[in-house]
Amino acid sequence: MKKEYKNILLSIEKEEINVSRSKDSAINEAHHMISFLRKLLTDLKTEILLKGFESVADEICFFKHVKPEILGRLIYYNKILKIETLSPTNSEYHACFYTGQLKLLNKEYKKYISNSEFYKYYRSGRTDRDETYFRLGNINVFDGLDSFFFEVDPDFSTFYDFKIARVIGFDLLHTYLSSHGARPEIENSDSLELNEDAQFSWTDSKNALIELIYALHISRSVSNGKAGLRKISQMFEDIFEVSLGDIHHAFHQMKFRAGQKARYLHFLRNSLEQYMDKEF
Known part of the structure; x- marks a missing residue:
């Protein structure tokens, strides 16, 4: 250019x-x-x-x-x-x-x-x-x-x-x-069944967690990139006691969805920045 x-x-x-x-x-x-x-x-x-x-x-x-x-x-x-x-x-x-x-x-x-x-x-x-x-x-x-x-x-x-x-x-x-506080509409197929006995529960959508997993993997933020995508996914499944299923297929669908590609990551960033801007 x-x-x-x-x-x-x-x-x-x-x-x-x-x-x-x-x-x-x-x-x-x-x-x-x-x-x-x-x-x-x-x-x-x-x-x-x-x-x-x-x-x-x-x-x-x-x-x-x-x-x-x-x-x-x-x-x-x-x-x-x-x-x-x-x-x-x-x-x-x-x-x-x-x-x-x-x-x-x-x-x-x-x-x-x-x-x-x-x-x-x-x-x-x-x-x-x-x-x-x-x-x-x-x-x-x-x-x-x-x-x-x-x-x-x-x-x-x-x-x-x-x-x-x-x-x-x-x-x-x-x-x-x-x-400004809007949350993406979560379809039923994107929801996770909560385990009420789990110590930690993931209460956002399945796609949101998959976005986070892919971001951590691609950015090499876990074990300097040596940890594979499946291992990182398994770690989160163990922590939240949930099953994410075929994350590769879910990610492929997310690539062609409407609007912002990385919705959850943008939501995280905006939420954190709003919190930082608050006067205490």
Whole structure:
């Protein structure tokens, strides 16, 4: 990625940091970032329509990595604006409200994004069809497009840049809702049967424990990585006196689920940071 594009992404990060330090309301922060991002996108559009791209690689990079980051955050802050204006004034109901919003988000994600072939292409890190997906003028209307495509500017959109932006926006929103007390909906197949006689009980979901096990294994945090995945899993099964079953199959399903990939780890981080920020 060329330096100019890196500086653009860095400017967004700096602006978000400055806004978060202002300790303003979430609504005002969202308003500010929406204005900032819209101007940034407009300026980029003017420049690109005037000068074009330096190369095919430059064009692909812009529509695959740069524009989606900007547009994805626009989607994210716009949704925050809508959510926060509906948020109950009584803090007692916040967790329930955000959990409800998270459920709606996951349903929308599954319906419009996670089941598509392009989503699998993007998440897998493939590049073999980049010239089709991320170059202007390559859209085949016979593929069956979302209706909104006919309203976008064909000189500044490949259609698939918006699809990535939507994924980015949903991932950011998932983290935001989780940090405000929302908990992922736990399906029956993801629950563990508690042993009431056990000294320690795992009271979160099975997938949450599997996430933790994989994170410890991949990060080499147990025995400098010498302990195998199965041994770490067995250790937790022994501690909590539960059966996790086929953790490899469960992990594979988690890789393609809607929203944030490592939900439980993000929840742990957000919970700890909120606790650290409390004034005692």
